Amino acid sequence: MKDFTTISDDKILYKGNYFFIIEDGFPVSPGHLLIISNEVRTDFFELTEEEKNDLPRMIEKAKEIILAKYQPAAYNIGMNCGADAGQTVFHFHCHVIPRYKGDMENPRGGVRHVIPSKGNY
Template identity: 85%
Template sequence: MKDFTTIPNDKILFKGNHFFIIEDRFPVLPSHLLIISNDVRTDFFELTEEEKNYLLRMIEKAKEIILAKTST
């Protein structure tokens, strides 16, 4: 996770209250994005309930980003 704390702002596609979205430097599939917590967390289970609920919104935002990139 430490590597994700130093990501330059120009690499961040979207930043929300609890997470940010970046392109994967080593994508498994085209348009693969990463949703990363703004706070260092070991795993999903360390997220608060508020963060877990907010994550669903971030997944929808990632989908919007992917669709915008693939439709142009």
């Protein structure tokens, strides 16, 4: 997938001035959502100031959508910026991943686990 411009309207859970929200096609956990920029921007660093300022509001909206159906204990919020960070679709998207008690043996380290053994400290 080159970008998210071909997503059909029936997949969009919410659309704002700068972003829209969909369910992740390959969810890490139940309720995993993506916040995607309306305009194609490669990653977070290419967002306009207006878009960057609106992103926290959209993260809150994603949480609201998740809470309407699920009861997570916590969240991971993240973005992959660049191929060496694991980005595969070069159209800005922010993951909002609900976390559930017991979904992994020891969650300590959180996003540090993107590099094996770096989450254990």
